[in-house]
Amino acid sequence: MSDTQYTQDHEWVRTEGDLHVIGITDYAQAQLGDVVYVDLPGVGRSFASGESIGEIESTKSVGELLAPAAGEVVEVNDEVAGDPTLVNSAPEADGWLVKVRFTEQPALLDEAAYRELTA
């Protein structure tokens, strides 16, 4: 059983102890095209479920990073802010966006359910 789960909004959520790392899926980056700018929240920011906590801009469109549950930002990926192409080249690895502490349980899809969503 993978410790990575997914949202309906094409984000992945990986559990690391009591924290969660969030990024956008390979499917999402392919839909966006070349990412040229990533705007990430400040560390310590609290957010509500469904709130937009970041923006991923490509040449043709803007994607919002939506919080899958309420929580607080613990860490952001400064490397991806400096080199947004990481979102395209390694969306589910080095292109991670934020690390958060959820204050409620997010409703997530397992890999099979997510694959079905994007099939």
Place this chain on the structure above:
Amino acid sequence: MTADAPSTAAGQEPAAPQRTPLHAVHEAAGAQLVDFAGWAMPVRYGSDLAEHQAVRERAGLFDLSHMAELRVRGAEAGAALDRALAGRLSALELGQAKYTLLLADDGGIVDDLIVYRLGEAEYLVVANAGNRRAAADAIAERIAGLDATLVDETDETALIAVQGPAAAAIVGAIGLESEPLEGLRYYRALEAVFEGEDVLVARTGYTGEDGFELYIAAHAAEDLWRAIVLAGEEHGLALCGLAARDTLRLEAGMPLYGHELSLATQPAQVGLGRVPALRTKGDFVGRAAVEAGPAEGAPVLVALTAEGRRAPRAGYPVLDGGRVVGEVTSGALSPTLGRPIAMALVEPGSANSDSLTVDVRGTQLPAAVTQLPFYTREARA
């Protein structure tokens, strides 16, 4: 993540999108296809930034078969087009091309066009895909009563563009039977033969680079495409989609129908005041309105640049000293310049303002007025 729709669509049609003669080639090449003006078109094959850069530095290959080809023939074809369109097409030499406008009675822009003169009594009018019917209907109606007929050949015609500094070397190596391409000047076209098929080779484009646009019968499109891909290998030719085409034309300061141009804008508002041939020909549809000029206070097109990496995008408000004075019509983070660029329609009083900002989803991005184009190949060389 949620993403807004790609901002390429000029018009939407509910039916399943039409396929170009190169559809199978695009699918095999892994293109991401989108519905653009009722056609399934490649938006990108891989990285749109890499495709953009290939055109600036080497060469790119585009399928533009969605564009509308309208052939106008007849002894009075030139006079008929002089009446129907804003330019003086009867004055074109054989093989000459001209950028022109199709205007409404009130001077609004129905479409922007390239017109080629192919014979004494024969012209090819190339219209935007989204305006195919509007352009064909308006021209047919306006030329009625003269010895000229219009035939819409869009579905039987493929249009393939090769753009970039290596374009001439590539098109010169595909085995065309033609006069030497070196002698073909910008905005000129010649008729050639490719593997037994007639092909119109035009030195035109929409990227700001040297390049060619090739018109050929739909059934021969795949062979021509493959020959160009093969000849382009040693030159680093890239397959390019509409995303790269849009950023290339924006950098080159070229307007796009549905963005800078619309029925609500007169030519003078968008820097095309010299397109209508007011001095050199008689009446044409829209003439009186163009002579009267745009309404007092009508917005004008400005070019904007900004610092940073955030793109102003179509529809974003433009403010002057905090007051909304217009909106962005096209914008992007310029791949070549590495900074935000945009075109916007703003109140004339703000066209030279040094206090403009673009509202980028709630953040005010300071924007400086500049001159078009943002990019010229001469400046880069």
